Amino acid sequence: MYLEIKNLVKYYKKNIPLIKKLNFSIKKGEIISFIGESGSGKTTFLKCISGLEKINSGSIFLNNLALNDENIFVKPQNRKIGFVFQDYPLFPHLNLKENILFNLNKKYLKSLEYMLSLTGLSKLIYRFPHELSGGEQQRACIARALIREPELLLLDEPFSNLDSSIKNSIKEEIHKIIKKTGTTTILVTHDIKDSLNISDRILIFKAGVLQQYDNPVKMYCEPANCYCGKILGDLNKIKINEKNYYLRPEKIKISKKSPYQVIIKKSYFQGKEYKILGAFNNEPWHFFSKDAIIKGEKIHITFKKEDLIFFDSLCENFFT
Amino acid sequence: MYLEIKNLVKYYKKNIPLIKKLNFSIKKGEIISFIGESGSGKTTFLKCISGLEKINSGSIFLNNLALNDENIFVKPQNRKIGFVFQDYPLFPHLNLKENILFNLNKKYLKSLEYMLSLTGLSKLIYRFPHELSGGEQQRACIARALIREPELLLLDEPFSNLDSSIKNSIKEEIHKIIKKTGTTTILVTHDIKDSLNISDRILIFKAGVLQQYDNPVKMYCEPANCYCGKILGDLNKIKINEKNYYLRPEKIKISKKSPYQVIIKKSYFQGKEYKILGAFNNEPWHFFSKDAIIKGEKIHITFKKEDLIFFDSLCENFFT
Amino acid sequence: ESKNKKINEVNLYSQRHYNVDKKQYENFEKITGIKVNVVKANADELIERLKNEGADSPADLFITVDAGKLHKASQNGLLQKINSNKINIDNQLKDPNGFWVPITYRARIIVYSNERVKKADLSTYSDLANEKWKGKILVRSSSNSYNQALMASIIANDGIESASKWSKGIVENFARNPKGNDRDQVKAIASGQGDIAIVNSYYIGLLLSSKNDDEISAGKAVSVFFPNQGEDKRGSHINVSGIGLTKNSPNKKNAIKLIEYLTSVDAQKIYVNNSYEYPVNTLVEPNEIVKEWGTFKKDSLDLNLLGKFRNEAILIFDKTGWK
Amino acid sequence: MEIISIKKIYNRKWTIGNILIGSFLFLPIGVLFYNLFNSKGKSFKYLFENLLFDYSLNTIYLILITCLCSLIFAILPAWFISNYKFKGRKIYDVLLFLPLSIPSYIMAFTYSEILSFTGPIQTFFKNFSPEIADFLNKDYLQIEVLGIILALALYPYVYTSSRISFSYIGSNYINLSKTLGLSSIKTFYKVIIPLSKPAIFSGLFLIILEVLNEYGAVKYFGVNTYTTGIFRAWFSMGETNTAIQLACLLLIIVFLIFVFEKKSNSNKGFYYSSNSKIQKLNMVVKKNLPIIHFSCLIPFLFGFFFPFIFILNNSFKIISSIEYKELIVLLVNSLSVSSISSLLIVLFGIIFIFIEKNSKSKINVLITQLVSLGYAIPGAVIGLSLILLFTSLKKSFFPISIIGSIYILIYAYIVRFLAVGISPIRSSVEKMPESYNDTGKNLGLGFYNLLKKIHLPINKLALISAFIITFVDLLKELPITLILRPFNFDTLATQTYQFAIEEMLKESSIYSLFIITIGCVMLLIFKAILNKELDVS
Numbered sequence A, B: 001m002y003l004e005i006k007n008l009v010k011y012y013k014k015n016i017p018l019i020k021k022l023n024f025s026i027k028k029g030e031i032i033s034f035i036g037e038s039g040s041g042k043t044t045f046l047k048c049i050s051g052l053e054k055i056n057s058g059s060i061f062l063n064n065l066a067l068n069d070e071n072i073f074v075k076p077q078n079r080k081i082g083f084v085f086q087d088y089p090l091f092p093h094l095n096l097k098e099n100i101l102f103n104l105n106k107k108y109l110k111s112l113e114y115m116l117s118l119t120g121l122s123k124l125i126y127r128f129p130h131e132l133s134g135g136e137q138q139r140a141c142i143a144r145a146l147i148r149e150p151e152l153l154l155l156d157e158p159f160s161n162l163d164s165s166i167k168n169s170i171k172e173e174i175h176k177i178i179k180k181t182g183t184t185t186i187l188v189t190h191d192i193k194d195s196l197n198i199s200d201r202i203l204i205f206k207a208g209v210l211q212q213y214d215n216p217v218k219m220y221c222e223p224a225n226c227y228c229g230k231i232l233g234d235l236n237k238i239k240i241n242e243k244n245y246y247l248r249p250e251k252i253k254i255s256k257k258s259p260y261q262v263i264i265k266k267s268y269f270q271g272k273e274y275k276i277l278g279a280f281n282n283e284p285w286h287f288f289s290k291d292a293i294i295k296g297e298k299i300h301i302t303f304k305k306e307d308l309i310f311f312d313s314l315c316e317n318f319f320t
Numbered sequence C: 001e002s003k004n005k006k007i008n009e010v011n012l013y014s015q016r017h018y019n020v021d022k023k024q025y026e027n028f029e030k031i032t033g034i035k036v037n038v039v040k041a042n043a044d045e046l047i048e049r050l051k052n053e054g055a056d057s058p059a060d061l062f063i064t065v066d067a068g069k070l071h072k073a074s075q076n077g078l079l080q081k082i083n084s085n086k087i088n089i090d091n092q093l094k095d096p097n098g099f100w101v102p103i104t105y106r107a108r109i110i111v112y113s114n115e116r117v118k119k120a121d122l123s124t125y126s127d128l129a130n131e132k133w134k135g136k137i138l139v140r141s142s143s144n145s146y147n148q149a150l151m152a153s154i155i156a157n158d159g160i161e162s163a164s165k166w167s168k169g170i171v172e173n174f175a176r177n178p179k180g181n182d183r184d185q186v187k188a189i190a191s192g193q194g195d196i197a198i199v200n201s202y203y204i205g206l207l208l209s210s211k212n213d214d215e216i217s218a219g220k221a222v223s224v225f226f227p228n229q230g231e232d233k234r235g236s237h238i239n240v241s242g243i244g245l246t247k248n249s250p251n252k253k254n255a256i257k258l259i260e261y262l263t264s265v266d267a268q269k270i271y272v273n274n275s276y277e278y279p280v281n282t283l284v285e286p287n288e289i290v291k292e293w294g295t296f297k298k299d300s301l302d303l304n305l306l307g308k309f310r311n312e313a314i315l316i317f318d319k320t321g322w323k
Numbered sequence D: 001m002e003i004i005s006i007k008k009i010y011n012r013k014w015t016i017g018n019i020l021i022g023s024f025l026f027l028p029i030g031v032l033f034y035n036l037f038n039s040k041g042k043s044f045k046y047l048f049e050n051l052l053f054d055y056s057l058n059t060i061y062l063i064l065i066t067c068l069c070s071l072i073f074a075i076l077p078a079w080f081i082s083n084y085k086f087k088g089r090k091i092y093d094v095l096l097f098l099p100l101s102i103p104s105y106i107m108a109f110t111y112s113e114i115l116s117f118t119g120p121i122q123t124f125f126k127n128f129s130p131e132i133a134d135f136l137n138k139d140y141l142q143i144e145v146l147g148i149i150l151a152l153a154l155y156p157y158v159y160t161s162s163r164i165s166f167s168y169i170g171s172n173y174i175n176l177s178k179t180l181g182l183s184s185i186k187t188f189y190k191v192i193i194p195l196s197k198p199a200i201f202s203g204l205f206l207i208i209l210e211v212l213n214e215y216g217a218v219k220y221f222g223v224n225t226y227t228t229g230i231f232r233a234w235f236s237m238g239e240t241n242t243a244i245q246l247a248c249l250l251l252i253i254v255f256l257i258f259v260f261e262k263k264s265n266s267n268k269g270f271y272y273s274s275n276s277k278i279q280k281l282n283m284v285v286k287k288n289l290p291i292i293h294f295s296c297l298i299p300f301l302f303g304f305f306f307p308f309i310f311i312l313n314n315s316f317k318i319i320s321s322i323e324y325k326e327l328i329v330l331l332v333n334s335l336s337v338s339s340i341s342s343l344l345i346v347l348f349g350i351i352f353i354f355i356e357k358n359s360k361s362k363i364n365v366l367i368t369q370l371v372s373l374g375y376a377i378p379g380a381v382i383g384l385s386l387i388l389l390f391t392s393l394k395k396s397f398f399p400i401s402i403i404g405s406i407y408i409l410i411y412a413y414i415v416r417f418l419a420v421g422i423s424p425i426r427s428s429v430e431k432m433p434e435s436y437n438d439t440g441k442n443l444g445l446g447f448y449n450l451l452k453k454i455h456l457p458i459n460k461l462a463l464i465s466a467f468i469i470t471f472v473d474l475l476k477e478l479p480i481t482l483i484l485r486p487f488n489f490d491t492l493a494t495q496t497y498q499f500a501i502e503e504m505l506k507e508s509s510i511y512s513l514f515i516i517t518i519g520c521v522m523l524l525i526f527k528a529i530l531n532k533e534l535d536v537s
């Protein structure tokens, strides 16, 4: 395993652990999305890995070398970890080139050209940060991190401050750049849609605990608990034999006749189709339809038994 | 007509009109989305209606009374228009209740209770703005505007500063509030997805000119020009008889055999399905598939002739 | 200390900071080759500094414009007796204890409006408390040391009780609240804000020799009156600028030389003609302008008492509302 | 375990260093408090019962007048210049700043001369229109007049702070209030003023401290303030201890006001500055132009132009008798002491703020606050406490000559004026995102390099501003210099004061002229920097 996190515990105030015994590992070259709510400790976790915060117990290994455990603490400046921060701070007193070359070991100088063309910044190197757009700043930060050939790249919500209109193209580009350089990456975000396409594996983090750590498809189809399931998409609840089952909206078909009846509340136009909100046994249900359905109408739906998702009682909510 | 805009022209620098001869009208109780790119003059337009900017020519009528034309200019404080601004919601030195009641005519006081419960703020009235979440601040702004029973409500990108995780619920709530009070509303945004569900009609604005003004479904299915079409969703281009036609991704079916062959570039997992990027006659094409398709594979697709969209030469781009 | 002796110098803590002083020191250096180093500050600050520096103080001499402060310094054990036979000064002005030597003196006199006051109506300081001067008297504030010294002299001569009464009377006769400096009081007479002012003598000389025509005319609008001149009276209140030799003076010889110089005929002439003060050397005459006012009888009080009764003076000021 | 404890000390080395430097600078204040608890001043009770009430009332009244007039002089022009486009706007913006270069005591002496019976105004009317001259023949040495004069000298503090605040508030809130139905005037006092309150207060706070510290002008005008009380106890009654007790009481009151204001603001979380961009300027309606010019011209003319011309004129009158050699010596003295001290202040400021920012320990915040207290103590009292301090230390540690040496003088300057230098550095560093630090560390910078390569260059302008502001203040400094200066050492300020206090305003004019001119040049540079910052951010 390339990066190994073992029993990591981190708190700012004693007795209120932000991260409780985190265990997971990453293979070389993988892109991992680390997903959690705002304030759940995502940035803190990255800071622990990069050495900007000390961990309270547990250990962090990178490439089989301990970075931080009970006895060892490698200073941040001695870890080969690239960190792109949430608000992509370029130093305002340096131009783009100086920012990228800031405190850079000479041996990496040769790859400057390549890095600039990879990030599409070649023509902007003499601009100062305030003369760059958000996306350009973002790419510059990534270039600054990648040119040092980091053993691990940490991206802290690289898309959250971007205008939604340019967000998509930036996302694509960054993915391309990371993939091309083969850099092992942890991407932190609170938005699962950002990461569904990009990442090899997704880690869902909640209440200081790892909830699920798997590839996107597995995660969508077989969520470990109700929380993970809902994060990835709508879940419709149905009670069968006193037990709660769940169903993804796209598994529901509208039919002429069936035992299941839904009262329509609202139709949302979504371009390619309508998303229908209905009430099934007083539970709000979502599903799709080619056409709008009038409010108040009663329609019948069917689904396949095998599409039902079941969580045992431990998994009804999230793990703590 | 309730609100009528006639030949509205507005510029900051002479000879560079930001808004060129805008004409449209709104019926009482309608919710209109005003869509345009960043810097296209959306905020400026709202400022003209509210009287924060004077128009250079044309006229604005509200409820058959002229607000601004060649001879008349009603001061902003005398127009009964509610304005919820883009990025500076509440006065920081006042608490929520004081903010809502700020400079309020006594006759509206009686509806405070109702407004607070409508916006779900009843329990927060003594909090100061910095103690409120983004969504709560947003709702407070709307409450402040609505309690004055404005004849027209202007919302300037009310969702742009919100975390994407709470954006959806806020959107829902605001829609509900506006509908319940029956307030005529103009919602400005640069994100069409925000407005597709909410609005009765959508106005697409580009290069100082109204591009299309219609209800969402009509707009999606019969875009006035290529620009409008692309704003509402992906368009795949196909040349038939030397003419350019366009096709929405969801109209494309994968089939065993057909005259149309696509080379797969990438599959994006989207939860309920995969979005496939392929190349058709060197044009990038998008369509959907239940399963991922391996990169490089060649597949066949079909579509119905009647789903093709055609723009005559005037409409190949956008109106100027 | 050895370093101080090597260089031929003398160190002064001085409250005086007129141009004339600089001239004197330069002359002294020219004559004797001894360099004069000066720290200029408020007398009380300098006393504080001397007190705290104790035996290690670099200062040789302490110069003030108020005998009371010299008394305070000697009370604090900061001064030593000065022994020199080359000092030729008016006996009446000498410190009975020999701790300090005066270098100039001046009287605190009454000036009156030529237009509105008859000279015959003026007589003594005590008379100023008379009701007839209601709303006519101008004087500066009680935090000024000249006024404190005047009050101390009255206490020393007449006792606390009559001093209080006097102060009360003066306060009731104020033309305005005490403010400004002595020159401003004269100007206030010229501008008609009051009729009589208590000021130091040399300020009139300074006004009359001013380059500003208006100041001269302000000076000319008033006349000088020396109070307490009658046969049975004690004379006008005077005060001195004086110099004391510090307890641990490192350059004692040079210091005494400077004292001798400052009281010499040449130096006294310079004082007289530049600052319009009275000379302490009996061989020197006052400046022409000053001479015109005539001679006067000086209060013969031991000037050390000005320091002794200072606190009482302040208490009286506070009690009677002399701001 | 041992390793950890050594590590702990190592980790705290910055805090420990900070505590050492902090206590070094806090010593004089500490001495005051030590003496406070260590002694009984006999006259304290006397002063307290007889005079203090009166003195305090005077002080409060003077402060109120000064603050009120400063607000009038500062707020309107700041508002117009921040919001409207009109001819001369940029020039006004600079000119309104200049009165800061004139020491308040010079302003007071100059005005009393200008207004006096023998001054230019009354003389002029005596020749042309005796009735007007009679009307003007008044007693101008009044507390109200003093308040206005002090306000003229000090209003730029409020002008600067409110000017920045106004341009940050932006048109956003103004637009908002308009749509909520407020007229322009109502918007001004219901929205703009409350929002700018913290900024305005920070300017007022400086003015209050300056008024409290004022002695020369106050004495001349016959206004007995609290500081007069301190000096009365000390000089007239010879009670050092009482003086210290009064000074400490003053210090505590000032500190409480400060803390109270800070608290009341933090409760409301003013965050507008980060929330809105610099606003666009509005055009002016023609009929309002006279009002704008009037409100901009008055403070400049009376706060700078007239006194400056008067002083300049006086200088010309005595130009023949100027001793240039002496002038150069004074100039060198003033410039060198002020610049060395300002440099040191900036240096200490960097150390304090940098450590405060980088360490997680709250102690460091406290230290910075404690050493900033010096500004609230009258200069003479700091001088006194240093004399006390060093005379009690000297036998064991220092050679005799340390008191009355240039070192002690500079030390005293630093103790008193550190707060002045720290505040621009702090506000600049606080604007810096946290992530600059983290990025620097992540890119391989250690502690020193972080300071050298990131903090210093990024806050360069703030450091220069800090230097200039303290420099200008030190150039005007009087009481400390008077008490602590070495033999034969005069500065432009002491020389000016000596002549002025001896009623020789003309002779003093050439020295004040130099103070003012140097101050002006520095302030112009400062203003240029300030504008640059306003435009970029």
Ligand SMILES: Nc1ncnc2c1ncn2[C@@H]1O[C@H](COP(=O)(O)OP(=O)(O)OP(=O)(O)O)[C@@H](O)[C@H]1O
Pocket: A012, A013, A018, A036, A037, A038, A039, A040, A041, A042, A043, A044, A045, A086, A190
């Ligand atoms: N240095 C610190 N000292 C004390 N508490 C801290 C510190 N840094 C962060 N916290 C707290 O720890 C919690 C987690 O913070 P963190 O920045 O890691 O969250 P996050 O998951 O990155 O959130 P976001 O999505 O908003 O960036 C928050 O409640 C925060 O207030």
Ligand SMILES: Nc1ncnc2c1ncn2[C@@H]1O[C@H](COP(=O)(O)OP(=O)(O)OP(=O)(O)O)[C@@H](O)[C@H]1O
Pocket: B012, B013, B018, B036, B037, B038, B039, B040, B041, B042, B043, B044, B045, B190, D280
């Ligand atoms: N007061 C003004 N004076 C001059 N130019 C202005 C002014 N206000 C706005 N502009 C310019 O007019 C253009 C349109 O601005 P506006 O704020 O209306 O755009 P917008 O569509 O709201 O953009 P966004 O989506 O970024 O909010 C911009 O180029 C802006 O710089």
Ligand SMILES: [Mg+2]
Pocket: A042, A043, A044, A086, A156
């Ligand atoms: Mg974070």
Ligand SMILES: [Mg+2]
Pocket: B042, B043, B044, B086, B156
């Ligand atoms: Mg806008």
